[in-house]
Amino acid sequence: DAGITQSPRHKVTETGTPVTLRCHQTENHRYMYWYRQDPGHGLRLIHYSYGVKDTDQGEVSDGYSVSRSKTEDFLLTLESATSSQTSVYFCAISERTGGDTEAFFGQGTRLTVV
Amino acid sequence: DQQVKQNSPSLSVQEGRISILNCDYTNSMFDYFLWYKKYPAEGPTFLISISSIKDKNEDGRFTVFLNKSAKHLSLHIVPSQPGDSAVYFCAATMNRDDKIIFGKGTRLHILP
Numbered sequence: 240d241a242g243i244t245q246s247p248r249h250k251v252t253e254t255g256t257p258v259t260l261r262c263h264q265t266e267n268h269r270y271m272y273w274y275r276q277d278p279g280h281g282l283r284l285i286h287y288s289y290g291v292k293d294t295d296q297g298e299v300s301d302g303y304s305v306s307r308s309k310t311e312d313f314l315l316t317l318e319s320a321t322s323s324q325t326s327v328y329f330c331a332i333s334e335r336t337g338g339d340t341e342a343f344f345g346q347g348t349r350l351t352v353v
Numbered sequence: 354d355q356q357v358k359q360n361s362p363s364l365s366v367q368e369g370r371i372s373i374l375n376c377d378y379t380n381s382m383f384d385y386f387l388w389y390k391k392y393p394a395e396g397p398t399f400l401i402s403i404s405s406i407k408d409k410n411e412d413g414r415f416t417v418f419l420n421k422s423a424k425h426l427s428l429h430i431v432p433s434q435p436g437d438s439a440v441y442f443c444a445a446t447m448n449r450d451d452k453i454i455f456g457k458g459t460r461l462h463i464l465p
Contacts, residue, residue, distance in 0.1 A: 281457035344396030
Protein backbone atom coordinates (compact mmCIF):
# COMPACT_ATOMS: atom_id res chain seq x y z
CA ASP A 240 0.00 0.00 0.00
CA ALA A 241 1.16 3.52 -0.80
CA GLY A 242 2.14 5.44 2.32
CA ILE A 243 -0.76 7.82 2.68
CA THR A 244 -2.36 8.64 5.99
CA GLN A 245 -5.41 10.79 6.44
CA SER A 246 -6.37 12.24 9.79
CA PRO A 247 -8.80 12.30 11.37
CA ARG A 248 -10.70 9.37 9.86
CA HIS A 249 -14.01 10.59 11.24
CA LYS A 250 -15.10 13.98 12.47
CA VAL A 251 -18.34 15.59 13.53
CA THR A 252 -18.32 19.36 13.75
CA GLU A 253 -20.77 22.20 14.12
CA THR A 254 -21.76 24.64 11.40
CA GLY A 255 -19.52 27.67 11.38
CA THR A 256 -16.50 26.05 12.99
CA PRO A 257 -13.14 25.73 11.24
CA VAL A 258 -11.95 22.25 10.34
CA THR A 259 -8.58 21.04 9.07
CA LEU A 260 -8.00 17.66 7.50
CA ARG A 261 -4.48 16.35 7.14
CA CYS A 262 -2.94 14.16 4.48
CA HIS A 263 0.52 12.77 5.10
CA GLN A 264 2.59 10.78 2.60
CA THR A 265 5.85 8.90 2.92
CA GLU A 266 6.34 8.36 -0.84
CA ASN A 267 7.91 11.72 -1.67
CA HIS A 268 5.42 12.11 -4.52
CA ARG A 269 5.21 15.54 -6.09
CA TYR A 270 1.47 15.75 -6.63
CA MET A 271 -1.18 15.69 -3.93
CA TYR A 272 -4.93 16.05 -4.28
CA TRP A 273 -8.04 16.49 -2.18
CA TYR A 274 -11.32 15.04 -3.45
CA ARG A 275 -14.76 14.77 -1.98
CA GLN A 276 -17.09 11.89 -2.72
CA ASP A 277 -20.83 12.42 -2.64
CA PRO A 278 -23.71 10.23 -3.89
CA GLY A 279 -24.51 11.05 -7.49
CA HIS A 280 -21.39 13.14 -7.93
CA GLY A 281 -18.54 10.67 -7.81
CA LEU A 282 -15.14 12.04 -6.91
CA ARG A 283 -14.81 15.79 -7.32
CA LEU A 284 -11.47 17.56 -7.16
CA ILE A 285 -11.31 20.29 -4.52
CA HIS A 286 -7.68 21.45 -4.69
CA TYR A 287 -4.42 19.96 -5.73
CA SER A 288 -0.72 20.65 -5.29
CA TYR A 289 2.15 20.21 -7.72
CA GLY A 290 4.89 21.04 -5.24
CA VAL A 291 5.68 22.73 -1.95
CA LYS A 292 3.71 25.96 -1.76
CA ASP A 293 2.30 25.29 -5.27
CA THR A 294 -1.43 24.69 -5.26
CA ASP A 295 -4.33 25.18 -7.62
CA GLN A 296 -8.10 24.99 -7.54
CA GLY A 297 -10.16 22.05 -8.63
CA GLU A 298 -13.81 21.73 -9.61
CA VAL A 299 -15.36 22.51 -6.21
CA SER A 300 -12.90 24.75 -4.39
CA ASP A 301 -15.32 27.32 -2.92
CA GLY A 302 -15.27 27.21 0.88
CA TYR A 303 -11.99 25.30 1.01
CA SER A 304 -8.36 26.31 1.29
CA VAL A 305 -5.20 24.22 1.24
CA SER A 306 -1.60 24.51 2.26
CA ARG A 307 1.52 22.52 1.51
CA SER A 308 4.53 23.68 3.46
CA LYS A 309 6.31 20.33 3.22
CA THR A 310 6.38 17.68 0.51
CA GLU A 311 4.80 15.12 2.81
CA ASP A 312 1.85 17.12 4.15
CA PHE A 313 -1.19 18.57 2.40
CA LEU A 314 -3.78 20.26 4.59
CA LEU A 315 -7.38 20.94 3.65
CA THR A 316 -9.14 23.65 5.67
CA LEU A 317 -12.81 24.49 5.85
CA GLU A 318 -12.72 28.00 7.27
CA SER A 319 -16.37 27.93 8.35
CA ALA A 320 -17.95 24.53 7.90
CA THR A 321 -21.42 24.26 6.34
CA SER A 322 -23.80 21.32 6.13
CA SER A 323 -23.15 21.09 2.38
CA GLN A 324 -19.58 20.14 3.21
CA THR A 325 -20.70 16.94 4.89
CA SER A 326 -18.93 14.37 2.76
CA VAL A 327 -16.22 11.78 2.56
CA TYR A 328 -12.89 13.38 1.74
CA PHE A 329 -10.09 11.52 0.00
CA CYS A 330 -6.49 12.53 -0.36
CA ALA A 331 -4.47 11.20 -3.27
CA ILE A 332 -0.83 11.34 -4.31
CA SER A 333 0.76 10.78 -7.67
CA GLU A 334 4.02 10.98 -9.55
CA ARG A 335 4.66 11.07 -13.25
CA THR A 336 7.16 8.50 -14.50
CA GLY A 337 7.91 8.32 -18.20
CA GLY A 338 4.61 9.94 -19.12
CA ASP A 339 2.58 7.57 -16.98
CA THR A 340 0.79 8.69 -13.89
CA GLU A 341 -1.02 6.78 -11.19
CA ALA A 342 -2.77 8.24 -8.19
CA PHE A 343 -2.88 6.42 -4.86
CA PHE A 344 -5.65 7.21 -2.44
CA GLY A 345 -5.89 7.40 1.30
CA GLN A 346 -8.61 5.65 3.28
CA GLY A 347 -10.81 8.71 3.48
CA THR A 348 -12.13 11.07 6.15
CA ARG A 349 -15.83 11.09 6.88
CA LEU A 350 -16.83 14.61 7.88
CA THR A 351 -20.27 15.43 9.26
CA VAL A 352 -21.28 19.05 9.75
CA VAL A 353 -24.28 19.42 12.05
CA ASP B 354 -19.57 21.12 -16.96
CA GLN B 355 -18.65 17.50 -16.62
CA GLN B 356 -15.49 16.62 -18.50
CA VAL B 357 -15.55 12.90 -17.72
CA LYS B 358 -18.89 11.16 -17.99
CA GLN B 359 -20.00 7.75 -16.88
CA ASN B 360 -23.59 7.66 -17.99
CA SER B 361 -24.55 4.33 -16.44
CA PRO B 362 -24.94 4.64 -12.67
CA SER B 363 -25.17 0.88 -12.29
CA LEU B 364 -24.67 -2.35 -14.19
CA SER B 365 -25.55 -5.95 -13.35
CA VAL B 366 -23.67 -8.83 -14.96
CA GLN B 367 -23.83 -12.59 -14.49
CA GLU B 368 -20.76 -14.17 -12.95
CA GLY B 369 -18.47 -15.53 -15.66
CA ARG B 370 -19.75 -13.12 -18.32
CA ILE B 371 -18.07 -10.00 -19.63
CA SER B 372 -18.59 -6.67 -17.86
CA ILE B 373 -18.24 -3.56 -20.01
CA LEU B 374 -18.06 -0.18 -18.34
CA ASN B 375 -18.15 2.91 -20.48
CA CYS B 376 -16.73 6.38 -20.14
CA ASP B 377 -16.89 9.46 -22.34
CA TYR B 378 -14.86 12.63 -22.13
CA THR B 379 -15.24 16.08 -23.59
CA ASN B 380 -11.75 17.59 -23.34
CA SER B 381 -9.62 16.57 -26.32
CA MET B 382 -6.51 17.65 -24.39
CA PHE B 383 -6.75 14.67 -22.06
CA ASP B 384 -3.86 12.34 -22.86
CA TYR B 385 -3.96 9.76 -20.11
CA PHE B 386 -6.85 7.77 -18.72
CA LEU B 387 -7.22 5.65 -15.62
CA TRP B 388 -9.74 3.27 -14.09
CA TYR B 389 -10.22 2.89 -10.36
CA LYS B 390 -12.23 0.44 -8.30
CA LYS B 391 -13.78 1.35 -4.99
CA TYR B 392 -15.25 -0.79 -2.24
CA PRO B 393 -17.41 0.77 0.50
CA ALA B 394 -15.48 2.48 3.29
CA GLU B 395 -12.21 2.21 1.39
CA GLY B 396 -10.23 4.54 -0.81
CA PRO B 397 -10.26 3.98 -4.58
CA THR B 398 -7.59 1.60 -5.87
CA PHE B 399 -5.92 1.81 -9.25
CA LEU B 400 -6.89 -0.82 -11.81
CA ILE B 401 -5.50 -0.01 -15.22
CA SER B 402 -4.55 2.96 -17.36
CA ILE B 403 -4.00 3.88 -20.98
CA SER B 404 -2.08 6.58 -22.74
CA SER B 405 -3.62 8.42 -25.68
CA ILE B 406 -0.94 7.00 -27.96
CA LYS B 407 -2.47 3.56 -27.54
CA ASP B 408 -5.91 2.18 -28.26
CA LYS B 409 -5.77 -0.86 -26.00
CA ASN B 410 -4.12 -1.93 -22.78
CA GLU B 411 -4.56 -5.30 -21.15
CA ASP B 412 -3.79 -6.55 -17.66
CA GLY B 413 -5.09 -9.99 -16.80
CA ARG B 414 -8.88 -9.97 -16.81
CA PHE B 415 -8.98 -6.22 -17.39
CA THR B 416 -8.71 -4.52 -20.76
CA VAL B 417 -9.19 -0.85 -21.49
CA PHE B 418 -10.02 0.35 -24.99
CA LEU B 419 -9.62 3.95 -26.11
CA ASN B 420 -11.37 5.50 -29.10
CA LYS B 421 -9.92 8.99 -29.39
CA SER B 422 -12.06 10.07 -32.31
CA ALA B 423 -15.20 9.27 -30.31
CA LYS B 424 -13.67 10.49 -27.03
CA HIS B 425 -14.74 7.21 -25.52
CA LEU B 426 -13.10 4.55 -23.45
CA SER B 427 -14.32 1.31 -22.02
CA LEU B 428 -13.19 -1.17 -19.41
CA HIS B 429 -13.79 -4.84 -20.11
CA ILE B 430 -13.66 -7.39 -17.32
CA VAL B 431 -13.72 -11.01 -18.38
CA PRO B 432 -14.66 -13.29 -16.82
CA SER B 433 -16.53 -11.31 -14.18
CA GLN B 434 -16.11 -12.54 -10.62
CA PRO B 435 -18.05 -11.81 -7.41
CA GLY B 436 -15.15 -9.76 -6.04
CA ASP B 437 -15.54 -7.40 -8.98
CA SER B 438 -18.71 -5.98 -7.43
CA ALA B 439 -17.69 -2.41 -6.64
CA VAL B 440 -17.94 1.15 -7.92
CA TYR B 441 -15.71 1.83 -10.91
CA PHE B 442 -14.43 5.31 -11.65
CA CYS B 443 -13.02 6.52 -14.92
CA ALA B 444 -10.48 9.36 -14.70
CA ALA B 445 -8.54 11.53 -17.11
CA THR B 446 -5.57 13.82 -16.97
CA MET B 447 -3.37 15.82 -19.31
CA ASN B 448 0.36 16.26 -19.33
CA ARG B 449 0.33 20.04 -19.16
CA ASP B 450 -2.15 20.20 -16.30
CA ASP B 451 -1.79 17.77 -13.45
CA LYS B 452 -5.41 17.65 -12.40
CA ILE B 453 -6.94 14.18 -12.40
CA ILE B 454 -10.64 14.47 -13.16
CA PHE B 455 -13.00 11.65 -12.27
CA GLY B 456 -16.39 10.59 -13.54
CA LYS B 457 -19.37 9.90 -11.29
CA GLY B 458 -18.74 6.18 -11.20
CA THR B 459 -20.63 3.05 -12.20
CA ARG B 460 -21.72 0.51 -9.60
CA LEU B 461 -21.10 -2.99 -10.91
CA HIS B 462 -23.08 -5.88 -9.45
CA ILE B 463 -21.89 -9.37 -10.28
CA LEU B 464 -24.81 -11.78 -10.01
CA PRO B 465 -24.29 -15.42 -8.93
